[in-house]
Amino acid sequence: MPEARLAASGRDSVIGGISGWIMVGAILLGLAAALFLLNLSRLVPPAAWPALLAGADDLRAIMARDGLAPRFCAGLLGGGALGLASVVLQQVLRNPLAEPGTLGIFAGAKCAIAASIIWAPGLLSLGWDLPALAGGLGVAVFVLLFSARSGFAPATVTLVGLIASLVFGAFGTMLVLTHFDTLGDLYIWEAGSLIQNGWGSVLALGPKLGLVSLAIVLLMRPLSAMQIEGAERLGVRTSLVRGATMLAAVGLSALVASTVGLISFLGLAGAAIARGAGARRLSTRLIAAPLIAAGLLVLTDQALLALAGGIEIPAGITVMLVSVPLLLWMLQRTPVASSAPAAMSAPMRLQVGTAPAFIGLGSALIASFALATTLGPGPDGWQLAHGRLLAELSIWRLPRITAACCAGAMLAMAGSLLQRLTRNAMASPELLGISSGTALMLLVATLFLPGLDRSGTAALSCLACLAILGCVLRLSRRSAFAPDHLLLIGAGLGALLASLLSILLVIGDPRILRVIGWLSGSTYSVDAAEARAIVLATALALLLPLPLVRWIGLMSLGEPVGRSLGMPIAGARLAIVLVVAVLTGIATLFVGPLSFVGLMAPHLARRLGTRTALAEIYGSALVGAVLMVLADWAGRTIAFPWQIPAGLIATALGGAYFVMTAWKR
Missing domain, CATH: 1.10.3470.10 (ABC transporter involved in vitamin B12 uptake, BtuC)
Structure with a gap:
């Protein structure tokens, strides 16, 4: 029965x-x-x-x-x-x-x-x-x-x-x-x-x-x-x-x-x-x-x-x-089968130590800045600008190079903080959809709130970033911030942005070309005043992790360890989220949402041997700055006289890097 x-x-x-x-x-x-x-x-x-x-x-x-x-x-x-x-x-x-x-x-x-x-x-x-x-x-x-x-x-x-x-x-x-x-x-x-x-x-x-x-x-x-275990032995x-x-x-x-x-x-x-x-x-x-x-x-x-x-x-x-x-x-x-967070990758092979790494990265930043300022193609071919020509070109080149440098540093810092917050080596503002979601809000503001000045737009950008990051973390907490969940949430927000962009294309808004360029990570519309503003914002942003350094270090050990050592979990998480929101919001405002810098820079910083939380954050900032300066220079030169947005170049570089990393592993 x-x-x-x-x-x-x-x-x-x-x-x-x-x-x-x-x-x-x-x-x-x-x-x-x-x-x-x-x-x-x-x-x-x-x-x-x-x-x-x-x-x-x-x-x-x-x-x-x-x-x-x-x-x-x-x-x-x-x-x-x-x-x-x-x-x-x-x-x-x-x-x-x-x-x-x-x-x-x-x-x-x-x-x-x-x-x-x-x-x-x-x-x-x-x-x-x-x-x-x-x-x-x-x-x-x-x-x-x-x-x-x-x-x-x-x-x-x-x-x-x-x-x-x-x-x-x-x-x-x-x-x-x-x-x-x-x-x-x-x-x-x-x-x-x-x-x-x-x-x-x-x-x-x-x-x-x-x-x-x-x-x-x-x-x-x-x-x-x-789907049967040992299917090959059954002749499949x-x-x-x-x-x-x-x-x-x-x-x-x-x-x-x-x-x-x-x-x-x-x-x-x-x-x-x-x-x-x-x-x-x-x-x-x-x-x-x-x-x-x-x-x-x-x-x-x-x-x-x-x-x-x-x-x-x-x-x-x-x-x-x-x-x-x-x-x-x-x-x-329905959590995905592999729901454990990706471990923070340890430094691999190349380990030069913290002090030599910072010296090398600082030198690389100076060299990349000099390269981007002086070398480039012109009507008569490639030339190394100096003297009066350098002074004339610097008016156009320096603002965009500065914006790329500062935005790369802030996105890299945000990526490092996110990876430590979630204990997930694949977390970054780009892949989690934070940059795309922020860009979505800025796109709406640009088209429907044209009266906003730069400061108002920056405030809106940071608020949007905070709301979206909170939503992403809330949706991912049940799966312990599993990589596949985080990535697909980011893909979903990116798809929403693409949908809105497509609607605007169908309507035929003439401002769409400017919007497309900005969404691709373009820096060529940055002027001197905006460059000064982003330098000031970056200088202040570099100070934000200092009061949180102990919490950031403990956060990567997990909540039980942090709670046992007296860390206020909710307050620490909120403080780090606020810092990430400010960094991502300001950077996205100037160069758009598309790049791999926030994901790639912390990995490279760890490979160079930065061991402590603070060293990794500032090492990531230097790596991100170098990458975006070089990406901006490459975008300006490889298809001259066409301008390729720096964010697209950075995305291609980041994709190639992670392809090589995946193949080695």
């Missing part, structure tokens, strides 16, 4: 689970279909719908038959494909947070398409599928190579994927900034617009997605067997299965990206809702996640059409705004 009751209970739970995800999918698709019919009735009265099939050729009939209807079908195909790709990626990597956006596949597709438009337009004669597939596949191989040594641990895969997204995203932004006339329209495509001008794209996309989906169905059995060729399924998932993502744009987090949302609605087995999730993701996308798109009042807002933006809160909820409810 107990066995019978258990079996009956199991059958009931399966039936309940199936009913759950079917119900969710049916509700989403039903609402989307109802809104589609509403939008259709606004174009063509229901009594005239038969005429659409008969080939009516008036303007409204054409808009309905060749615009609205294929748009609805494109949403179904694109959403379903992204849901299926996310399930496959999560299964093969054993990572519930894997999806094309977090693994950098979309960033690679964007870079490849942008490069093809500039240098190889002939490749696009057959469409964007091939470049998108090549770029996405290249980044996927990159992520797999650098995650293989860890056995594809979720934290490592997520970290490498996010680094790949930042690096390739920075490269793509460089291309757009230097070829804006050619690539300006990519921003609309990147936002994930479902606009269709006929059935051609849908009819071409459907069979391709069908073939790739069939390949996934054929791979389902070995893919399920991979795990490497071959992993490669084939990854190729299929990248193919689905690339096909959707080339047709409707980049719709990040949609697949993650579909897979998460499917699991929450009872789809536990792989075979069930392969049906449920595409169904739910397709419903989410078409429902969002049709709702925007019904409510936007004629303004075309890409569905990818709104889907992201819905999916990011879902991601944060997932991180709260």
Whole structure:
């Protein structure tokens, strides 16, 4: 009898689970279909719908038959494909947070398409599928190579994927900034617009997605067997299965990206809702996640059409705004398997000692300042400025070099404090979303509060940074500040910033070019007065850690140790958070949110042998200053006369550094 009751209970739970995800999918698709019919009735009265099939050729009939209807079908195909790709990626990597956006596949597709438009337009004669597939596949191989040594641990895969997204995203932004006339329209495509001008794209996309989906169905059995311990002894060729399924998932993502744009987090949302609605087995999730993701996308798109009042807002933006809160909820409810914080990395190999390290870093800062001030290309080639020419150039060069130096120092100090506060070597203002969130607030202030002066904007920046940092730490505390949770929270805030930026692009605000440059970490708009202000702010900021030095040192030992030694945990945490907020807020105000300095500088400072908390903080400041000065100089010279923002150069350098570190480890 107990066995019978258990079996009956199991059958009931399966039936309940199936009913759950079917119900969710049916509700989403039903609402989307109802809104589609509403939008259709606004174009063509229901009594005239038969005429659409008969080939009516008036303007409204054409808009309905060749615009609205294929748009609805494109949403179904694109959403379903992204849901299926996310399930496959999560299964093969054993990572519930894997999806094309977090693994950098979309960033690679964007870079490849942008490069093809500039240098190889002939490749696009057959469409964007091939470049998108090549770029996405290249980044996927990159992520797999650098995650293989860890056995594809979720934290490592997520970290490498996010680094790949930042690096390739920075490269793509460089291309757009230097070829804006050619690539300006990519921003609309990147936002994930479902606009269709006929059935051609849908009819071409459907069979391709069908073939790739069939390949996934054929791979389902070995893919399920991979989860069994010792699968290779049972005859499962795990490497071959992993490669084939990854190729299929990248193919689905690339096909959707080339047709409707980049719709990040949609697949993650579909897979998460499917699991929450009872789809536990792989075979069930392969049906449920595409169904739910397709419903989410078409429902969002049709709702925007019904409510936007004629303004075309890409569905990818709104889907992201819905999916990011879902991601944060997932991180709260379902901790990732590897939830231990990343240990603070000890100095490796190169250890020169504290005093020699500071002497060397000080000399490097002076040398980099001199290099950036005197050496650069001009109309007649490279030249070393001196005398009158140096005096004339210094008016333009010194303010931006000073701003880069000071901002790099403050971001590096903030990164060091965050890593000690969370005992997480991967914490930084950039990756935790603090810089992006602060930039989001400053972007809103720039566009909607234009009367604010520099001091008012600085105060708003620091307050926004404080609020966002408090939110990030609150959301991450349950998982003990696990690296994967912190990084994905940062990715979510970065996605929100990208969504707002895309909305502004759709609206067509003429100030967008200036905003894009600032968000990329540009220093070339800094004048002498602003340079003096940031020097003063940095001088004061260097004093902020001094009263907290004992608490900072104890914080890295953990709360139990600090409490036993009489440290007020809540007060210490609040004080450090306030200092980080001020440092990040001021630095972001001058150079934007995009760089790796806050993450990379503390690692380099520890490698040089800075042992105490205070030595690490100030050593990080020197490293950050040197890195940003060199990044600003490189951005000014490598593509002369074009100007590459220092933040993009720093992101590329930081990504390369962490790639090498991950490979060595």
